[in-house]
Amino acid sequence: MTPIKRQEIISAYVFAAPWLIGFLVFLAGPMLGAFVLALYEWNGISTMKWRGLGNFARAFGDFDFWQSLRVTSSFVFSALPARVVVALALALLVNRIRTNQNLFSTIIFIPVVIPGVALAILFARVLNPEVGLMNRFLELFGIIGPGWLFSPQWALPGLGLMFLWQSGGAMILYIIGLEAIPGELLEAAAIDGAGAWRRFLRITLPLLTPIILFNLIVGVIGNFQYFAPVFVMTQGGPNKATLFFVYNVYRTAFQYFEFGYASALTVVLFFLIALMTFGMLRSSRAWVFYRGAA
Amino acid sequence: MAATLSGARSRHAVGQAGTYLVVVAIVLAVLIPLFWMVSASLKTQNEVYDFAWLPRVPQWHNYVVGLTTFQFGRYFINTILVTGINVIAGGIVASWTAFALARLEFPGRNLIFALVLGTMMLPFAAYMIPSFVLFRWLGWIDTYTVLTVPFFLAVPGFFVFLIRQYYMTIPREFDDSAKIDGCNYFKIYWYLLLPLSRPALTTVGIYIFLANWEDLIRPVLFINSKEMRTVSVGLALLSESTEQAPEHHLMMAVSVIFIIVPIIIFLMFQRYFRQMGEGGLDTVSIK
Numbered sequence: 151m152t153p154i155k156r157q158e159i160i161s162a163y164v165f166a167a168p169w170l171i172g173f174l175v176f177l178a179g180p181m182l183g184a185f186v187l188a189l190y191e192w193n194g195i196s197t198m199k200w201r202g203l204g205n206f207a208r209a210f211g212d213f214d215f216w217q218s219l220r221v222t223s224s225f226v227f228s229a230l231p232a233r234v235v236v237a238l239a240l241a242l243l244v245n246r247i248r249t250n251q252n253l254f255s256t257i258i259f260i261p262v263v264i265p266g267v268a269l270a271i272l273f274a275r276v277l278n279p280e281v282g283l284m285n286r287f288l289e290l291f292g293i294i295g296p297g298w299l300f301s302p303q304w305a306l307p308g309l310g311l312m313f314l315w316q317s318g319g320a321m322i323l324y325i326i327g328l329e330a331i332p333g334e335l336l337e338a339a340a341i342d343g344a345g346a347w348r349r350f351l352r353i354t355l356p357l358l359t360p361i362i363l364f365n366l367i368v369g370v371i372g373n374f375q376y377f378a379p380v381f382v383m384t385q386g387g388p389n390k391a392t393l394f395f396v397y398n399v400y401r402t403a404f405q406y407f408e409f410g411y412a413s414a415l416t417v418v419l420f421f422l423i424a425l426m427t428f429g430m431l432r433s434s435r436a437w438v439f440y441r442g443a444a
Numbered sequence: 445m446a447a448t449l450s451g452a453r454s455r456h457a458v459g460q461a462g463t464y465l466v467v468v469a470i471v472l473a474v475l476i477p478l479f480w481m482v483s484a485s486l487k488t489q490n491e492v493y494d495f496a497w498l499p500r501v502p503q504w505h506n507y508v509v510g511l512t513t514f515q516f517g518r519y520f521i522n523t524i525l526v527t528g529i530n531v532i533a534g535g536i537v538a539s540w541t542a543f544a545l546a547r548l549e550f551p552g553r554n555l556i557f558a559l560v561l562g563t564m565m566l567p568f569a570a571y572m573i574p575s576f577v578l579f580r581w582l583g584w585i586d587t588y589t590v591l592t593v594p595f596f597l598a599v600p601g602f603f604v605f606l607i608r609q610y611y612m613t614i615p616r617e618f619d620d621s622a623k624i625d626g627c628n629y630f631k632i633y634w635y636l637l638l639p640l641s642r643p644a645l646t647t648v649g650i651y652i653f654l655a656n657w658e659d660l661i662r663p664v665l666f667i668n669s670k671e672m673r674t675v676s677v678g679l680a681l682l683s684e685s686t687e688q689a690p691e692h693h694l695m696m697a698v699s700v701i702f703i704i705v706p707i708i709i710f711l712m713f714q715r716y717f718r719q720m721g722e723g724g725l726d727t728v729s730i731k
Contacts, residue, residue, distance in 0.1 A: 161629040169541040169604065172597025176575070181566070183574030194577070211672060222561035240470065246463045255469050256714060258477070265704040267676045268699040272481050281495045283480055302580065314475070326718060362605050377566045378660040382680045394662075396569040403573050413573050420570045427565050432667030 184420070187413035194409045194435050205414035215415065217390050218398035222304065222373055227395070229310040234362055237317040240322030255325060259318035266378030273312045274299065274383050284311070299384055302391040307380055309392060315372040320365050327358045356439040363430065363438050374419060395419060477569035481703075491692040494633065503693070506542065510697035518671060518677040520701075526591045527656040533596035534652045535645055538603040543633050545604070546611035549618065560601040560608075576665050590666045591674075597657070603648045610636055610644035649717040654706055675702050 163170075188205055190198040209215045219346045244255050251404060261269070277298035285295030296304040339349050376394045380386060384402065386393040399419070403412035458535040484492055487499040504516055511517045546551070568575075575594070612703050614637060622632050639646075660676045667673055672679075679702065682695055710717065 156614075158548055158629070159509060159550045162544045162548035163539040164555070165548070165629075165633070167546035168537045168557060168597055169560075169599065170556065172537070172594070172599070173563070175535075176578075176594040176598040177563060177566070177571065180571035180574035180578060183577065184571050187574060187577075228719055243463055243467050243470075245586060246460070247467060248460065254471055256711070257474055257719070259708060260710070261474060263654060263710045264703050265706065267658065267660055267679045267683075268703045271679060271695065271699050272477060274683070275481070275484065276477050286495060315477075318474075322717065356603050359587060371565060376567050377569070378658075379679070380665070381660065382683050385684070399569060399572075400661075402574075403620075408579070409573055416570045416573060421565070423565060423567065423570070 157408060163246075181420075184413045184416050186379070187410055188417045190410040191408075191415075192410040193240035193407045195407075198410070201410060205411045206418075208376070208411060209414060209418065214393065214398055216400075218393045218395045221391070221393050222376070222395040225313075225376070226307065226370055226373050227309065229313045230366065230373060232310065233314055233317050233320060233369065234365050235315055237365070238324050238362075239357070240321040241328055245325060245328045253323065255318070259322060261316045262319040264316075267315075267382055269312065270379045270382035273308070273379075277308045277311070290320075300388060301391040304386055304392045305388060309383070312379065321359075323364070325352045326360060327361045331357050336403070359434075359438040360440060363434050367427055367430055368431070372421055374423055450630055465722055478703075481696060482700055484701045485693060487696075489691065489693055492696070498506055502522070506697040507701065510694040511701070513694060514679060514682060514698075515670065515679065516675065516698050519673050519675045522588075522672060523657060524728045525673040526588060527653055529588070529592045530595050530656045531649050531652045533592070534599040534603065535649050536598045539607050539638065539645060540633075541599075541643070542607035542611055543629075543637060545633070546608045547616075547637070548582045548629065557608075560604045563598075563601040565606070572661065572665060579666055583664055586669050586672050588672075591659075591662060595662075599652075600655075601678050603652065606648055609642060610641050614640050636695070643716065646713065649678075650709060650713050650716055655707060657706055 189200065189202055191201045191205070192198040196339075240258060244251055244258070247254065275281075279285055279295060279297045279300060282295075282298070284298065288295040298304050298308040336349055339353055344352065366372055373394075375396050377396045377400065378398040380392055380394050381400075384392040388396050396419075397414075399412050399415045402408050402415065480497070482494075483498055484503040486504065487494075487496075487506075490502055491499055511520070512551060541556075541560070545560070579585055579590050579594075584593075618636055618640075619632050622636055623659045627635070658676060659674070660680060663672075663677045664680070667677060675698070679695065679698060682691075
């Protein structure tokens with residue numbers, strides 16, 4: 151090996167060392183630890199008791215575990231696609247406007263940078279059945295608003311509304327995507343007699359599918375980490391209607407002190423996310439259109 | 445022909461006006477709750493439970509009282525300290541790793557790059573329990589260390605990736621001529637790539653700021669004492685006990701201060717948010 155080559159390799163490891171150490175100690179280590187803890191019964195203090203796969207068997211018959219999966223996946227399958235649609239619609243609308251485009255998209259983006267806890271506090275007020283903005287607004291149309299966070303049926307839709315209020319981040323991505331579509335392409339289609347709807351379905355939408363995929367992947371991972379709003383607004387209630395996955399894990403570990411069982415749940419989380427990310431990337435071959443790839 | 449053209453034009457004008465109206469309605473849907481929150485922060489304790497749009501007399505001292513009564517002054521100092529350390533140290537660690545990945549040939553480079561990408565899919569929740577056990581064993585509970593060192597050393601892979609992508613756009617000929625002039629890799633990093641990659645570093649800095657400013661789960665798990673709480677924890681715990689503590693107006697005042705900081709940062713650095721979005725899209729298409 152030449153001295154120059156050796157110097158390059160040494161330099162590389164010096165530059166990469168801090169992150170590598172951080173990765174090993176604070177990420178890979180604890181992740182492995184979760185796999186080990188998952189096989190034990192442990193309250194965090196006394197000696198650990200070997201349970202083998204017992205914790206996973208227990209999850210199988212645990213109502214709260216299934217409930218947390220139900221809540222999280224119903225959010226993933228409703229609020230997340232709704233956000234994709236809303237964000238796309240917002241982008242199309244803002245894109246059509248001639249003046250003040252930047253001003254409007256800036257304002258619509260603001261909710262995205264609001265800290266989770268403050269957002270939760272704000273929406274707990276907005277959704278308050280008596281004095282909240284939301285039900286006052288519905289009253290204008292003669293609708294008597296529901297109890298939102300106090301109602302087992304309406305708590306989750308309430309959180310969904312808050313989720314949609316933050317669609318601005320995804321909107322910016324779609325605006326970027328729309329601007330990247332060559333105007334000649336749409337003009338050519340128009341000359342060939344394609345109407346606005348057809349141009350959208352056949353040109354605009356396919357060219358935006360990479361962004362939709364990105365939104366979905368980030369969104370699924372995000373929903374499986376949904377914590378602050380539940381912690382502040384509902385604590386999983388009422389009647390476990392908002393018992394999101396991570397909140398259930400948090401409760402199991404740090405309120406009931408079942409470190410082993412809670413770790414088993416995080417192992418399930420690990421595989422669920424890996425599986426879904428893989429699934430989405432895999433399915434993307436069928437529906438995501440990469441320019442230049444076809 | 446002329447008739448149809450003007451017809452199309454007026455239809456177009458109607459369409460523009462309609463679109464404009466819808467967008468303005470959406471903008472209002474964003475601004476009204478924020479306005480309502482600011483208004484609530486200026487109300488008295490009795491008024492705050494009324495719907496009223498405006499306080500009878502704006503109670504500006506709510507802001508001072510809010511910061512002093514519940515130690516929120518201290519909480520803000522904690523949040524600022526933790527966020528500041530993580531922005532600077534996290535940015536440095538991310539840019540070092542990115543430099544090795546973008547510019548140096550070494551065995552294991554592809555593996556490290558795969559790890560960087562892989563951690564992007566790994567949520568903190570998946571390893572939070574052993575993390576707690578580790579930090580308790582290290583005696584780090586209730587320290588600034590626990591909120592900073594694990595974050596900036598294992599800085600999220602996305603930030604490494606973003607800076608690496610930026611380095612890749614800087615022509616390698618620059619490095620080569622620097623090398624001929626006798627620069628080693630540390631000099632190339634420090635005098636060449638670092639100054640040239642300022643946009644990417646700023647983007648990463650902003651996002652580390654936002655993530656740490658609002659972080660709740662880490663301080664909830666790793667902080668016990670009142671003095672070490674961050675604003676997120678302080679507000680969250682205060683709001684949970686609203687029944688006993690009817691100081692909703694003060695909580696609103698603190699929330700407004702807490703919200704305004706990231707909004708100002710966002711307005712100042714708007715163009716970088718776009719870059720972040722583009723970087724995010726890059727990660728998907730790399731697969």
